[in-house]
Amino acid sequence: MKIGIVCYPTFGGSGVVATELGMALSKRGHEVHFITYKQPVRLALLGSKIHFHEVHVPKYPLFHYQPYELALSSKLVDMVKLHQIEILHVHYAIPHAYAGYMAKKMLQEEGIMIPMVTTLHGTDITLVGNHPFYKPAVTFSINKSDIVTSVSQSLKEDTLRLFDIKTDIHVIPNFIDVHEAPKTYTDCQRSMMANEGERIVTHISNFRKVKRIPDVINVFYKIQQKIPAKLMMVGEGPEKQQAEYLCEELGIEDKVMFLGKSNEIDRVLSFSDLFLLPSETESFGLAALEAMVNRTPVVSSNTGGIPEVNKHGVSGFLSDVGDVDEMVENAIKILEEDDVLERFKKGARKEAEKFDINHILPLYEAIYEEAFKLA
Ligand code: GMT
Numbered sequence: 001m002k003i004g005i006v007c008y009p010t011f012g013g014s015g016v017v018a019t020e021l022g023m024a025l026s027k028r029g030h031e032v033h034f035i036t037y038k039q040p041v042r043l044a045l046l047g048s049k050i051h052f053h054e055v056h057v058p059k060y061p062l063f064h065y066q067p068y069e070l071a072l073s074s075k076l077v078d079m080v081k082l083h084q085i086e087i088l089h090v091h092y093a094i095p096h097a098y099a100g101y102m103a104k105k106m107l108q109e110e111g112i113m114i115p116m117v118t119t120l121h122g123t124d125i126t127l128v129g130n131h132p133f134y135k136p137a138v139t140f141s142i143n144k145s146d147i148v149t150s151v152s153q154s155l156k157e158d159t160l161r162l163f164d165i166k167t168d169i170h171v172i173p174n175f176i177d178v179h180e181a182p183k184t185y186t187d188c189q190r191s192m193m194a195n196e197g198e199r200i201v202t203h204i205s206n207f208r209k210v211k212r213i214p215d216v217i218n219v220f221y222k223i224q225q226k227i228p229a230k231l232m233m234v235g236e237g238p239e240k241q242q243a244e245y246l247c248e249e250l251g252i253e254d255k256v257m258f259l260g261k262s263n264e265i266d267r268v269l270s271f272s273d274l275f276l277l278p279s280e281t282e283s284f285g286l287a288a289l290e291a292m293v294n295r296t297p298v299v300s301s302n303t304g305g306i307p308e309v310n311k312h313g314v315s316g317f318l319s320d321v322g323d324v325d326e327m328v329e330n331a332i333k334i335l336e337e338d339d340v341l342e343r344f345k346k347g348a349r350k351e352a353e354k355f356d357i358n359h360i361l362p363l364y365e366a367i368y369e370e371a372f373k374l375a
Contacts, residue, residue, distance in 0.1 A: 002031045007091040009040040013286040014121035018091040026050040069099045076103035088116045093124040097141035115375030118145035122283025146371045152305030155283040175360035194230040202272040207237025215278035222328040231256040269294035292352035297344035315348040
């Protein structure tokens with residue numbers, strides 16, 4: 001198949017899933033075209049089966065807001081015609097499903113029928129899409145997609161609860177390539193993060209309010225009072241500076257490393273003993289899955305789709321949102337004894353293996369086949 005993928009090219013989970021999916025599809029012989037405003041950060045190899053087409057938005061001083069949707073839908077039309085793309089798969093409803101639908105209609109005028117699959121990722125539904133300013137357009141573009149998928153059962157339920165959806169939603173969970181991880185790194189690389197005898201606790205996110213960054217710091221603060229430990233904070237976002245201040249206030253600044261955006265999360269995770277994800281809401285929690293495949297147990301909130309990934313008592317523990325004390329208790333249970341930690345590491349890896357890309361990719365291929373019939 002010739003597949004056009006539209007996504008955000010950033011470190012965000014939806015962009016990562018779209019990119020990994022596209023790369024895996026190309027390995028299976030499909031021709032994949034990424035169409036977005038920048039080369040996706042995880043897109044390593046371009047070649048005969050994998051292409052990137054940049055969407056340019058010319059700046060014009062009259063516009064207070066530059067019309068990205070317009071530029072994207074025009075680019076989609078051009079690329080579909082130029083490369084005979086057969087299906088569009090848009091990740092994140094806003095504004096991709098909207099732009100995709102416009103492209104589809106424009107192509108239809110020229111007698112080209114192309115199906116569109118929309119994958120809902122989370123904040124496009126629960127936070128942003130649900131805003132009254134966007135809701136009619138998001139509802140419309142979901143209903144106009146030939147097939148809609150969501151990354152968890154919980155996100156499907158949220159979508160049906162929050163929007164007037166007339167189309168079926170297929171749940172296809174996010175995935176991981178279990179054969180790629182864990183990579184082996186040297187102890188010398190570990191020593192750049194922590195001393196021998198110290199546990200490594202990690203958090204990776206875009207540092208937005210929804211991630212409850214102060215909970216991450218407060219949980220770690222109490223862990224390190226009982227167990228020698230270091231905290232790795234990976235990512236960038238609006239809450240980062242406050243987090244740095246909080247570490248200083250608590251006097252733990254020398255135990256916390258802010259590593260910024262990283263392409264080496266597998267390296268950090270492969271040395272980690274615990275991953276913290278206390279989010280307010282999370283449709284899936286891809287970062288938790290990436291931790292688990294690297295044998296890192298997860299202490300998380302029990303919100304949204306996280307319980308579909310992190311299994312209580314097996315790959316880690318779940319608590320109510322904001323229950324910092326219980327998260328601390330659970331973290332200590334995991335970290336205190338080597339044999340318990342090893343049991344949770346094994347449990348995390350085993351649970352992650354259920355999300356192997358080889359199980360999930362055929363589900364997307366089947367969806368594409370079905371979309372062809374519907375378009
Ligand atoms: O977590 C974020 O804020 C980024 C966001 C995104 O759109 O990239 O992540 C969402 O999609 C990921 C991939 O499907 C999910 O793993 C995340 O749980 C989801 N985030 C939220 O629902 C808050």
